[in-house]
Amino acid sequence: MKVLIVEDDPLHRSYLHEAVNAALPECDTVIEAENGTAGEKLARDHKSAHIVMDLQMANRNGIEAARTIWKERPETRILFWSNYSDEAYVRGVSRIVPDGAAYGYVLKSASDERLKLALRSIFIESQCVIDREVRGLQQKSLGQTNGFTDSEYEILVDIALGLTDRAIAKRRGLSLRSVQNRLQQLYDKLDVYQTAGDDHEDGRFNLRARAVTVALLRKLLNYSALERAEAELQEWLDGK
């Protein structure tokens, strides 16, 4: 068995290396990549079936890399190993995992033991292992209770990118008014109407901008999500 490690940080990389060796005696080769681009290449060259992947890398983040890898070989098993459990990441990952694929999401703060267990479960038993904390988010986000609909999330991203209502309407194939309706839902859920100081005249926020900030502060959005969204936007713009 061969395992590919894709991880930015040299310290974490060597820690992972050791953890893999310890947890998987049946693994004879470990290869390492230090960013997403290199990771994709190695995965392709080695036809890797077992990957441990960091999210949040400078060059090309884990979600992007995983997406292209899974596109080429959907049965690849990937364990995401991340510092954070931002809803943006969780949503980003579950957006790209192919049907029936085995994958995992473990936080870097997890114990050695838990990491080892996850490695065995995913790579040997083909089971999905999702960190408890992450799992919570996932449910909240997918079950719409208290969470955001996909359409709401979509608009959130669109205004975060700085599109006008009209542009959003065009992009999503809606009328102007519908876009504005969704915006209102969004403002509602994000609770952006706080009086901002005193209730009276000067206390209001710019809802549009405020919504984005609140979403960022709540980790509904993060840098990597913006980055991806921006790339998609450019693609769409080029496509016409």
Add this chain to the structure above:
Amino acid sequence: MKVLIVEDDPLHRSYLHEAVNAALPECDTVIEAENGTAGEKLARDHKSAHIVMDLQMANRNGIEAARTIWKERPETRILFWSNYSDEAYVRGVSRIVPDGAAYGYVLKSASDERLKLALRSIFIESQCVIDREVRGLQQKSLGQTNGFTDSEYEILVDIALGLTDRAIAKRRGLSLRSVQNRLQQLYDKLDVYQTAGDDHEDGRFNLRARAVTVALLRKLLNYSALERAEAELQEWLDGK
């Protein structure tokens, strides 16, 4: 000599611990904190004069911690050790360093050698050591060439927080029109006027929202800067 290490990640923490031991034989005690809050407390209790501090920690980030520490004892020497050289961090740090204080900014990607040198220079020789890459940013940012004025940066933050023009005017003691002037400068510098697809009717951005996103993508802003700004905003709101 005593050294305090404030760092989230256990791996990095122990790496730092070793590095300190290796670089500073004259150091007899090393204490560790795993977040900003604990760091502040330890610094106070031990009257620490030598600190290595991570930026970007979950509980309370390095800039906040450093600020209160320096407020209590401005002659403290602090070495910031960070993953990133975002302009937002650089600006945040140089905003809080007291006159004449010795401090350093070294990236985690730096070699062991460089880290050791920095430790000795700052803690023993009381010199400032700024990573080359960071230094570049600093100059660009402070020398206004191609960089942003403080007042422009201020407005950027204000719209990022979601304030209305009027609210900004009140907060900064300006007229509405002046605020809008600054906004225009900002839009100009951020180059937000890109036609977004086709030049004609539907292709425009919402400048306000777009400016924030562009700033984020360019690392002029980042999560931690937003977090701090939001805290300050709340303070101001409470203060009236």
Add this chain to the structure above:
DNA sequence: CAATAAGCTGCGGGTTTACGCAAGACGGCG
């Protein structure tokens, strides 16, 4: 000191947002 530069401010108007109101459209469900 005059002159040029840079920033603040009011005025005015064109555009975009936020949103109430109300009329369809679609999909269950008893």
Add this chain to the structure above:
DNA sequence: CGCCGTCTTGCGTAAACCCGCAGCTTATTG
């Protein structure tokens, strides 16, 4: 089938935003 909730769309309005124009106040400089 008729009722109901959710989603979409158009119309209309008040507010906010973007910005050109022009008069004023401070610095900076030769």
